[in-house]
Amino acid sequence: MPNLTQWLDLSSWLDLSLWLDALLTLALVVTAAAALHSRDLFRAVVVFIAFGLLLSVVWVRLHAPDLALAEAAIGAGLAGALLLDAVSQMRDPERAPERALPVAAGGLCFGFMALLITALWHSTEPSPRLANALENAMGLSGVSHEVTAVLLNFRGYDTFLEISVLAVTAFIGLALKPDAHASPPPLHQLSDPVLNALVVWLVPVMLMVATYIFWAGSKQPGGAFQAGAVLAASGVLLRLSGFGLPLEGPGPGLRIALSTGFLAFLLAGLSGPLLGLPLFSYRPESAGATIMAVEALLALSIGITLLSLFSAAPPTANNGSAGR
Amino acid sequence: MSWIVLLQIMLLLAGTVFFIVGTVGLLRLPDTFTRLHALTKVDNLGLGLIILGLMPGVSGVAVGLKLVLIWLLTLGASTTVAYLVANASYLRAGPDRQAEAAEGRGER
Numbered sequence: 001m002p003n004l005t006q007w008l009d010l011s012s013w014l015d016l017s018l019w020l021d022a023l024l025t026l027a028l029v030v031t032a033a034a035a036l037h038s039r040d041l042f043r044a045v046v047v048f049i050a051f052g053l054l055l056s057v058v059w060v061r062l063h064a065p066d067l068a069l070a071e072a073a074i075g076a077g078l079a080g081a082l083l084l085d086a087v088s089q090m091r092d093p094e095r096a097p098e099r100a101l102p103v104a105a106g107g108l109c110f111g112f113m114a115l116l117i118t119a120l121w122h123s124t125e126p127s128p129r130l131a132n133a134l135e136n137a138m139g140l141s142g143v144s145h146e147v148t149a150v151l152l153n154f155r156g157y158d159t160f161l162e163i164s165v166l167a168v169t170a171f172i173g174l175a176l177k178p179d180a181h182a183s184p185p186p187l188h189q190l191s192d193p194v195l196n197a198l199v200v201w202l203v204p205v206m207l208m209v210a211t212y213i214f215w216a217g218s219k220q221p222g223g224a225f226q227a228g229a230v231l232a233a234s235g236v237l238l239r240l241s242g243f244g245l246p247l248e249g250p251g252p253g254l255r256i257a258l259s260t261g262f263l264a265f266l267l268a269g270l271s272g273p274l275l276g277l278p279l280f281s282y283r284p285e286s287a288g289a290t291i292m293a294v295e296a297l298l299a300l301s302i303g304i305t306l307l308s309l310f311s312a313a314p315p316t317a318n319n320g321s322a323g324r
Numbered sequence: 325m326s327w328i329v330l331l332q333i334m335l336l337l338a339g340t341v342f343f344i345v346g347t348v349g350l351l352r353l354p355d356t357f358t359r360l361h362a363l364t365k366v367d368n369l370g371l372g373l374i375i376l377g378l379m380p381g382v383s384g385v386a387v388g389l390k391l392v393l394i395w396l397l398t399l400g401a402s403t404t405v406a407y408l409v410a411n412a413s414y415l416r417a418g419p420d421r422q423a424e425a426a427e428g429r430g431e432r
Contacts (some may be wrong), residue, residue: 192408194407198401202397
Protein backbone atom coordinates (compact mmCIF):
# COMPACT_ATOMS: atom_id res chain seq x y z
CA MET A 1 0.00 0.00 0.00
CA PRO A 2 1.49 3.34 -0.97
CA ASN A 3 2.37 5.81 1.73
CA LEU A 4 -0.09 8.65 2.02
CA THR A 5 2.51 11.26 1.12
CA GLN A 6 3.04 9.44 -2.16
CA TRP A 7 -0.51 10.27 -3.14
CA LEU A 8 0.54 13.83 -3.77
CA ASP A 9 3.20 12.67 -6.22
CA LEU A 10 1.70 12.73 -9.71
CA SER A 11 3.92 10.02 -11.15
CA SER A 12 2.52 7.46 -8.76
CA TRP A 13 -0.88 7.91 -10.42
CA LEU A 14 0.46 6.12 -13.46
CA ASP A 15 1.03 3.04 -11.35
CA LEU A 16 -1.41 0.38 -12.57
CA SER A 17 -1.47 -1.49 -9.25
CA LEU A 18 -2.77 1.66 -7.59
CA TRP A 19 -5.73 1.65 -9.97
CA LEU A 20 -6.30 -2.03 -9.32
CA ASP A 21 -6.37 -1.33 -5.58
CA ALA A 22 -8.73 1.62 -6.08
CA LEU A 23 -11.04 -0.51 -8.22
CA LEU A 24 -11.00 -3.29 -5.63
CA THR A 25 -11.79 -0.86 -2.81
CA LEU A 26 -14.63 0.64 -4.81
CA ALA A 27 -16.02 -2.80 -5.64
CA LEU A 28 -15.78 -3.74 -1.95
CA VAL A 29 -17.79 -0.68 -0.89
CA VAL A 30 -20.36 -1.19 -3.64
CA THR A 31 -20.91 -4.88 -2.84
CA ALA A 32 -21.09 -4.12 0.88
CA ALA A 33 -23.73 -1.45 0.28
CA ALA A 34 -25.64 -3.73 -2.11
CA ALA A 35 -25.61 -6.59 0.41
CA LEU A 36 -26.94 -4.28 3.12
CA HIS A 37 -29.58 -2.53 1.06
CA SER A 38 -31.00 -5.34 -1.05
CA ARG A 39 -34.59 -6.04 -0.03
CA ASP A 40 -34.35 -9.54 -1.43
CA LEU A 41 -32.42 -11.61 1.13
CA PHE A 42 -31.30 -14.20 -1.42
CA ARG A 43 -29.76 -11.46 -3.52
CA ALA A 44 -28.15 -9.97 -0.41
CA VAL A 45 -26.51 -13.31 0.42
CA VAL A 46 -25.20 -13.78 -3.12
CA VAL A 47 -23.75 -10.25 -3.07
CA PHE A 48 -22.26 -10.97 0.36
CA ILE A 49 -20.45 -14.01 -1.08
CA ALA A 50 -19.08 -11.82 -3.88
CA PHE A 51 -18.02 -9.32 -1.20
CA GLY A 52 -16.14 -12.09 0.63
CA LEU A 53 -14.30 -13.14 -2.55
CA LEU A 54 -13.34 -9.53 -3.27
CA LEU A 55 -12.15 -9.16 0.31
CA SER A 56 -9.91 -12.20 -0.06
CA VAL A 57 -8.35 -10.59 -3.17
CA VAL A 58 -7.79 -7.46 -1.07
CA TRP A 59 -5.95 -9.56 1.54
CA VAL A 60 -3.75 -10.94 -1.25
CA ARG A 61 -2.99 -7.36 -2.34
CA LEU A 62 -2.05 -6.55 1.28
CA HIS A 63 0.41 -9.50 1.26
CA ALA A 64 -1.67 -11.48 3.76
CA PRO A 65 -2.27 -14.81 1.94
CA ASP A 66 -3.16 -16.58 5.19
CA LEU A 67 -6.05 -14.22 5.76
CA ALA A 68 -7.02 -14.43 2.09
CA LEU A 69 -7.27 -18.22 2.32
CA ALA A 70 -9.32 -18.04 5.51
CA GLU A 71 -11.60 -15.34 4.12
CA ALA A 72 -12.25 -17.22 0.88
CA ALA A 73 -12.88 -20.55 2.62
CA ILE A 74 -14.78 -19.40 5.72
CA GLY A 75 -16.04 -15.89 4.99
CA ALA A 76 -17.23 -16.43 1.45
CA GLY A 77 -17.57 -20.22 1.18
CA LEU A 78 -18.92 -21.63 4.42
CA ALA A 79 -20.66 -18.52 5.70
CA GLY A 80 -22.25 -18.22 2.26
CA ALA A 81 -23.51 -21.82 2.41
CA LEU A 82 -24.85 -21.23 5.93
CA LEU A 83 -26.63 -18.01 4.92
CA LEU A 84 -28.10 -19.56 1.76
CA ASP A 85 -29.37 -22.42 3.90
CA ALA A 86 -30.86 -19.95 6.39
CA VAL A 87 -32.59 -17.97 3.64
CA SER A 88 -34.10 -21.12 2.17
CA GLN A 89 -35.54 -21.97 5.62
CA MET A 90 -37.27 -18.64 5.98
CA ARG A 91 -40.92 -18.51 5.11
CA ASP A 92 -40.95 -14.88 4.09
CA PRO A 93 -37.52 -13.84 2.86
CA GLU A 94 -38.55 -10.25 2.35
CA ARG A 95 -36.77 -7.93 4.71
CA ALA A 96 -38.74 -5.77 7.09
CA PRO A 97 -37.65 -2.18 6.62
CA GLU A 98 -35.73 -0.87 9.60
CA ARG A 99 -34.40 2.62 9.72
CA ALA A 100 -33.12 3.60 13.16
CA LEU A 101 -30.54 0.84 13.58
CA PRO A 102 -28.89 1.11 10.12
CA VAL A 103 -28.54 4.86 10.54
CA ALA A 104 -26.92 4.46 13.94
CA ALA A 105 -24.63 1.69 12.70
CA GLY A 106 -23.75 3.70 9.60
CA GLY A 107 -22.91 6.74 11.70
CA LEU A 108 -20.70 4.62 13.93
CA CYS A 109 -18.92 3.11 10.91
CA PHE A 110 -18.30 6.50 9.31
CA GLY A 111 -17.02 7.87 12.61
CA PHE A 112 -14.63 4.96 12.92
CA MET A 113 -13.54 5.39 9.30
CA ALA A 114 -12.81 9.08 9.91
CA LEU A 115 -10.78 8.10 12.97
CA LEU A 116 -8.81 5.53 10.96
CA ILE A 117 -8.10 7.99 8.14
CA THR A 118 -6.91 10.57 10.67
CA ALA A 119 -4.69 7.98 12.30
CA LEU A 120 -3.25 6.90 8.95
CA TRP A 121 -2.66 10.50 7.94
CA HIS A 122 -0.65 11.20 11.08
CA SER A 123 1.06 7.82 11.18
CA THR A 124 4.81 7.62 11.28
CA GLU A 125 6.79 4.66 10.02
CA PRO A 126 5.54 1.47 11.70
CA SER A 127 7.53 0.43 14.70
CA PRO A 128 9.94 -2.32 13.62
CA ARG A 129 10.33 -3.76 17.08
CA LEU A 130 7.73 -6.52 16.85
CA ALA A 131 8.85 -7.67 13.41
CA ASN A 132 12.45 -7.73 14.60
CA ALA A 133 11.54 -9.60 17.76
CA LEU A 134 9.65 -12.16 15.67
CA GLU A 135 12.56 -12.58 13.28
CA ASN A 136 14.98 -13.12 16.15
CA ALA A 137 12.72 -15.65 17.86
CA MET A 138 11.82 -17.66 14.74
CA GLY A 139 14.57 -20.19 15.50
CA LEU A 140 12.80 -21.11 18.74
CA SER A 141 9.36 -21.51 17.20
CA GLY A 142 9.76 -24.94 15.62
CA VAL A 143 8.22 -23.81 12.31
CA SER A 144 9.49 -21.59 9.51
CA HIS A 145 6.28 -19.70 8.67
CA GLU A 146 5.92 -16.55 10.74
CA VAL A 147 2.11 -16.58 10.91
CA THR A 148 2.03 -20.16 12.20
CA ALA A 149 4.81 -19.34 14.68
CA VAL A 150 2.77 -16.46 16.10
CA LEU A 151 -0.60 -18.25 16.07
CA LEU A 152 0.48 -21.60 17.50
CA ASN A 153 3.50 -20.70 19.60
CA PHE A 154 4.23 -17.10 20.55
CA ARG A 155 0.57 -16.11 20.88
CA GLY A 156 -0.82 -19.60 21.33
CA TYR A 157 -2.96 -18.39 24.20
CA ASP A 158 -4.98 -16.15 21.83
CA THR A 159 -5.53 -18.97 19.36
CA PHE A 160 -6.52 -21.27 22.19
CA LEU A 161 -9.24 -18.81 23.25
CA GLU A 162 -10.47 -18.65 19.64
CA ILE A 163 -10.71 -22.42 19.53
CA SER A 164 -12.62 -22.36 22.82
CA VAL A 165 -15.13 -19.90 21.35
CA LEU A 166 -15.52 -22.13 18.30
CA ALA A 167 -16.07 -25.23 20.48
CA VAL A 168 -18.66 -23.41 22.61
CA THR A 169 -20.43 -22.24 19.43
CA ALA A 170 -20.59 -25.80 18.12
CA PHE A 171 -22.09 -27.11 21.35
CA ILE A 172 -24.64 -24.28 21.44
CA GLY A 173 -25.49 -25.15 17.85
CA LEU A 174 -26.04 -28.74 18.86
CA ALA A 175 -28.19 -27.68 21.81
CA LEU A 176 -30.36 -25.50 19.58
CA LYS A 177 -30.95 -28.31 17.14
CA PRO A 178 -34.73 -28.85 17.04
CA ASP A 179 -34.64 -32.41 18.32
CA ALA A 180 -31.20 -32.90 19.74
CA HIS A 181 -31.61 -36.54 20.70
CA ALA A 182 -33.30 -37.89 17.65
CA SER A 183 -31.23 -39.31 14.85
CA PRO A 184 -31.10 -37.00 11.85
CA PRO A 185 -34.03 -37.34 9.46
CA PRO A 186 -33.37 -39.26 6.27
CA LEU A 187 -31.64 -37.11 3.71
CA HIS A 188 -33.25 -36.39 0.41
CA GLN A 189 -31.67 -38.85 -1.93
CA LEU A 190 -30.79 -36.95 -5.03
CA SER A 191 -29.71 -40.06 -6.91
CA ASP A 192 -28.53 -37.80 -9.66
CA PRO A 193 -25.79 -39.65 -11.52
CA VAL A 194 -24.02 -36.48 -12.72
CA LEU A 195 -23.85 -34.92 -9.25
CA ASN A 196 -22.78 -38.21 -7.70
CA ALA A 197 -20.00 -38.62 -10.24
CA LEU A 198 -18.70 -35.12 -9.52
CA VAL A 199 -18.83 -35.56 -5.75
CA VAL A 200 -17.09 -38.92 -5.92
CA TRP A 201 -14.23 -37.30 -7.85
CA LEU A 202 -14.19 -34.01 -5.99
CA VAL A 203 -14.23 -35.06 -2.34
CA PRO A 204 -10.93 -36.99 -2.46
CA VAL A 205 -9.32 -33.98 -4.15
CA MET A 206 -10.73 -31.68 -1.46
CA LEU A 207 -9.42 -33.95 1.30
CA MET A 208 -6.01 -33.92 -0.35
CA VAL A 209 -6.11 -30.11 -0.58
CA ALA A 210 -7.07 -29.88 3.10
CA THR A 211 -4.16 -32.11 4.09
CA TYR A 212 -1.79 -30.12 1.90
CA ILE A 213 -2.95 -26.78 3.34
CA PHE A 214 -2.46 -28.10 6.87
CA TRP A 215 0.99 -29.47 6.04
CA ALA A 216 2.02 -26.31 4.18
CA GLY A 217 1.21 -24.23 7.27
CA SER A 218 4.58 -24.97 8.86
CA LYS A 219 6.54 -23.21 6.13
CA GLN A 220 4.14 -21.18 3.96
CA PRO A 221 0.58 -19.79 4.11
CA GLY A 222 -1.88 -22.38 5.32
CA GLY A 223 -2.69 -24.07 8.59
CA ALA A 224 -5.39 -25.56 10.73
CA PHE A 225 -8.15 -23.00 10.15
CA GLN A 226 -7.89 -23.05 6.37
CA ALA A 227 -7.53 -26.83 6.24
CA GLY A 228 -10.50 -27.21 8.58
CA ALA A 229 -12.60 -24.96 6.36
CA VAL A 230 -11.82 -27.06 3.28
CA LEU A 231 -12.61 -30.19 5.29
CA ALA A 232 -15.95 -28.71 6.33
CA ALA A 233 -16.64 -27.62 2.75
CA SER A 234 -16.25 -31.19 1.51
CA GLY A 235 -18.66 -32.27 4.25
CA VAL A 236 -21.16 -29.61 3.20
CA LEU A 237 -20.85 -30.75 -0.41
CA LEU A 238 -21.47 -34.35 0.62
CA ARG A 239 -24.46 -33.36 2.72
CA LEU A 240 -26.02 -31.15 0.06
CA SER A 241 -25.58 -33.97 -2.44
CA GLY A 242 -27.58 -36.33 -0.26
CA PHE A 243 -24.77 -38.45 1.16
CA GLY A 244 -25.06 -39.41 4.82
CA LEU A 245 -22.13 -38.57 7.07
CA PRO A 246 -21.13 -40.84 9.97
CA LEU A 247 -20.57 -37.97 12.44
CA GLU A 248 -23.89 -36.27 11.82
CA GLY A 249 -25.84 -37.81 14.66
CA PRO A 250 -25.64 -36.26 18.12
CA GLY A 251 -23.86 -39.31 19.54
CA PRO A 252 -20.64 -39.32 21.55
CA GLY A 253 -18.53 -39.55 18.39
CA LEU A 254 -19.49 -36.05 17.37
CA ARG A 255 -18.89 -34.63 20.82
CA ILE A 256 -15.46 -36.23 21.04
CA ALA A 257 -14.58 -34.96 17.56
CA LEU A 258 -15.75 -31.45 18.47
CA SER A 259 -13.65 -31.24 21.62
CA THR A 260 -10.51 -33.07 20.43
CA GLY A 261 -8.77 -29.99 19.03
CA PHE A 262 -9.58 -27.93 22.12
CA LEU A 263 -8.34 -30.67 24.48
CA ALA A 264 -5.18 -31.32 22.49
CA PHE A 265 -4.34 -27.61 22.47
CA LEU A 266 -5.08 -27.37 26.20
CA LEU A 267 -2.81 -30.35 26.95
CA ALA A 268 -0.03 -28.91 24.81
CA GLY A 269 -0.42 -25.55 26.54
CA LEU A 270 -0.34 -27.12 30.01
CA SER A 271 2.72 -29.19 29.17
CA GLY A 272 4.78 -26.00 29.37
CA PRO A 273 4.33 -25.46 33.14
CA LEU A 274 4.99 -29.17 33.76
CA LEU A 275 8.38 -28.76 32.12
CA GLY A 276 9.10 -25.54 33.99
CA LEU A 277 8.17 -23.27 31.08
CA PRO A 278 5.49 -20.55 30.94
CA LEU A 279 1.94 -21.49 29.94
CA PHE A 280 1.52 -22.19 26.19
CA SER A 281 5.21 -22.33 25.39
CA TYR A 282 7.11 -25.32 24.09
CA ARG A 283 10.69 -26.46 24.21
CA PRO A 284 12.33 -25.37 20.94
CA GLU A 285 13.51 -28.87 20.05
CA SER A 286 10.02 -30.39 20.31
CA ALA A 287 8.01 -27.30 19.30
CA GLY A 288 7.73 -28.27 15.64
CA ALA A 289 6.31 -31.72 16.33
CA THR A 290 3.96 -30.37 19.03
CA ILE A 291 2.63 -27.66 16.74
CA MET A 292 2.04 -30.06 13.86
CA ALA A 293 0.26 -32.56 16.13
CA VAL A 294 -1.95 -29.84 17.66
CA GLU A 295 -2.66 -28.37 14.23
CA ALA A 296 -3.67 -31.74 12.78
CA LEU A 297 -6.22 -32.31 15.56
CA LEU A 298 -7.31 -28.67 15.36
CA ALA A 299 -7.93 -28.96 11.62
CA LEU A 300 -10.12 -32.04 12.17
CA SER A 301 -12.03 -30.40 15.03
CA ILE A 302 -12.48 -27.10 13.19
CA GLY A 303 -13.72 -28.95 10.12
CA ILE A 304 -16.25 -30.96 12.12
CA THR A 305 -17.28 -27.87 14.13
CA LEU A 306 -18.03 -25.86 11.00
CA LEU A 307 -19.80 -28.80 9.43
CA SER A 308 -21.91 -29.41 12.56
CA LEU A 309 -22.95 -25.75 12.51
CA PHE A 310 -24.16 -26.34 8.97
CA SER A 311 -25.93 -29.60 9.68
CA ALA A 312 -27.42 -28.30 12.95
CA ALA A 313 -29.84 -26.32 10.82
CA PRO A 314 -33.24 -27.96 10.50
CA PRO A 315 -33.57 -29.98 7.31
CA THR A 316 -35.21 -28.28 4.38
CA ALA A 317 -38.81 -29.37 4.54
CA ASN A 318 -40.77 -27.69 1.80
CA ASN A 319 -38.59 -27.24 -1.26
CA GLY A 320 -36.81 -30.57 -0.55
CA SER A 321 -34.19 -32.40 -2.57
CA ALA A 322 -31.89 -29.39 -2.50
CA GLY A 323 -33.70 -27.35 -5.07
CA ARG A 324 -35.22 -29.99 -7.27
CA MET B 325 8.81 -7.67 -26.61
CA SER B 326 9.30 -11.32 -27.41
CA TRP B 327 6.68 -13.24 -29.34
CA ILE B 328 5.86 -15.31 -26.25
CA VAL B 329 4.83 -12.19 -24.32
CA LEU B 330 2.81 -11.07 -27.34
CA LEU B 331 1.09 -14.47 -27.44
CA GLN B 332 0.41 -14.23 -23.70
CA ILE B 333 -1.18 -10.81 -24.12
CA MET B 334 -3.36 -12.10 -26.97
CA LEU B 335 -4.49 -15.13 -24.95
CA LEU B 336 -5.24 -13.08 -21.83
CA LEU B 337 -7.16 -10.51 -23.84
CA ALA B 338 -9.14 -13.22 -25.63
CA GLY B 339 -9.95 -14.82 -22.28
CA THR B 340 -11.09 -11.48 -20.89
CA VAL B 341 -13.33 -10.94 -23.91
CA PHE B 342 -15.01 -14.28 -23.22
CA PHE B 343 -15.56 -13.23 -19.62
CA ILE B 344 -17.10 -9.91 -20.66
CA VAL B 345 -19.32 -11.53 -23.30
CA GLY B 346 -20.42 -14.19 -20.83
CA THR B 347 -21.26 -11.60 -18.19
CA VAL B 348 -23.21 -9.51 -20.69
CA GLY B 349 -25.06 -12.68 -21.67
CA LEU B 350 -25.83 -13.45 -18.03
CA LEU B 351 -27.28 -9.99 -17.59
CA ARG B 352 -29.10 -9.62 -20.89
CA LEU B 353 -30.36 -13.03 -21.99
CA PRO B 354 -34.01 -13.77 -21.24
CA ASP B 355 -34.17 -17.16 -19.48
CA THR B 356 -32.17 -19.63 -17.39
CA PHE B 357 -31.15 -21.89 -20.26
CA THR B 358 -29.74 -19.18 -22.50
CA ARG B 359 -27.95 -17.62 -19.53
CA LEU B 360 -26.33 -20.96 -18.69
CA HIS B 361 -25.32 -21.22 -22.33
CA ALA B 362 -23.51 -17.90 -21.98
CA LEU B 363 -21.94 -18.75 -18.64
CA THR B 364 -20.48 -22.12 -19.65
CA LYS B 365 -18.50 -20.39 -22.40
CA VAL B 366 -16.86 -18.24 -19.74
CA ASP B 367 -15.69 -21.19 -17.67
CA ASN B 368 -14.65 -23.37 -20.57
CA LEU B 369 -12.97 -20.94 -22.92
CA GLY B 370 -12.44 -17.74 -20.93
CA LEU B 371 -10.70 -19.36 -17.98
CA GLY B 372 -8.96 -21.85 -20.29
CA LEU B 373 -7.48 -19.08 -22.42
CA ILE B 374 -6.39 -17.12 -19.32
CA ILE B 375 -4.70 -20.20 -17.82
CA LEU B 376 -3.03 -20.88 -21.17
CA GLY B 377 -1.89 -17.27 -21.29
CA LEU B 378 -0.42 -17.50 -17.79
CA MET B 379 1.40 -20.76 -18.55
CA PRO B 380 4.63 -19.36 -20.06
CA GLY B 381 5.12 -17.09 -17.05
CA VAL B 382 4.98 -19.68 -14.27
CA SER B 383 8.05 -20.41 -12.18
CA GLY B 384 7.95 -24.20 -12.37
CA VAL B 385 6.17 -27.33 -13.51
CA ALA B 386 4.35 -27.67 -10.17
CA VAL B 387 2.77 -24.22 -10.47
CA GLY B 388 1.75 -24.94 -14.05
CA LEU B 389 0.13 -28.21 -13.03
CA LYS B 390 -1.75 -26.40 -10.24
CA LEU B 391 -3.11 -23.93 -12.80
CA VAL B 392 -4.28 -26.79 -15.03
CA LEU B 393 -5.84 -28.47 -11.97
CA ILE B 394 -7.75 -25.24 -11.19
CA TRP B 395 -9.10 -25.18 -14.73
CA LEU B 396 -10.10 -28.85 -14.64
CA LEU B 397 -11.84 -28.42 -11.26
CA THR B 398 -13.71 -25.37 -12.54
CA LEU B 399 -14.71 -27.29 -15.67
CA GLY B 400 -16.08 -30.21 -13.68
CA ALA B 401 -17.88 -28.05 -11.15
CA SER B 402 -19.36 -25.58 -13.63
CA THR B 403 -20.52 -28.31 -16.00
CA THR B 404 -22.25 -30.15 -13.18
CA VAL B 405 -23.76 -27.00 -11.69
CA ALA B 406 -24.99 -25.86 -15.11
CA TYR B 407 -26.62 -29.25 -15.62
CA LEU B 408 -28.20 -29.19 -12.13
CA VAL B 409 -29.54 -25.66 -12.55
CA ALA B 410 -30.89 -26.45 -16.01
CA ASN B 411 -32.44 -29.71 -14.84
CA ALA B 412 -34.06 -28.10 -11.79
CA SER B 413 -35.32 -25.25 -13.92
CA TYR B 414 -36.64 -27.66 -16.54
CA LEU B 415 -38.45 -29.83 -14.00
CA ARG B 416 -39.90 -26.82 -12.27
CA ALA B 417 -41.07 -25.09 -15.40
CA GLY B 418 -42.71 -28.13 -16.92
CA PRO B 419 -43.95 -27.77 -20.47
CA ASP B 420 -44.47 -24.04 -20.14
CA ARG B 421 -41.02 -22.58 -20.53
CA GLN B 422 -42.29 -19.07 -20.14
CA ALA B 423 -43.36 -19.76 -16.59
CA GLU B 424 -39.94 -20.70 -15.34
CA ALA B 425 -38.38 -18.54 -12.71
CA ALA B 426 -36.74 -15.77 -14.69
CA GLU B 427 -34.70 -14.72 -11.70
CA GLY B 428 -32.94 -18.07 -11.47
CA ARG B 429 -33.43 -18.24 -7.73
CA GLY B 430 -34.19 -21.22 -5.59
CA GLU B 431 -31.54 -23.50 -7.04
CA ARG B 432 -29.00 -24.29 -4.42
